[in-house]
Amino acid sequence: MGEKKKKIIKTIKVNADECNGCRACEVVCSAFHATPKYSSNNPARSRIRVIRHPIKDIYVPVYAGEYTPAECAGRNKYLLDGKEYEECAFCRASCPSRSEFKEPDSGLPLKCDMCEGEDEPLCVKWCLVDALTYEEREEEVEEQVETEEAEAGLESLIDKYGFDKVTDIIARMSQKGQ
């Protein structure tokens, strides 16, 4: 058994009944994560996507979760108020079977980082109808090595280009940096 340590658990509660589909959350997320910050906005780069059915007034915000190298063998289809949504529409994973939650140019996976460094997630701040609310609580958890975003990015590059090519590039880059 590992050591116990205190951890802040960050939660964004989504109240889909309140969401009006304005997509301000997508805009601010993509702008905050642009390089340099706020230099552009493109919802395709956002780590939150709003699944929409405007005729029925249904909007469901979904957050980008973990990268996965393999697609699921089974798929989900949801039927909400008479509309059948695309396969995997509400899934949080960045995965090979679809384009959601991937950088449009590089294909690198996107994952919500809770706006690291900010006192409150920006999507929550910009959601003027309180469809998104932020909560923090402290919990005792087993100490474990967490998979960082950089690791997930590296893993996806290895899946795309192969281990040898990626290590070769890293070796060349580290030589340049010496």
Ligand code: SF4
């Ligand atoms: S900002 Fe709020 S109301 Fe607007 S789309 Fe996002 S979650 Fe929905």
Ligand code: SF4
């Ligand atoms: S918490 Fe920050 S990183 Fe996550 S979806 Fe909201 S704006 Fe994007």
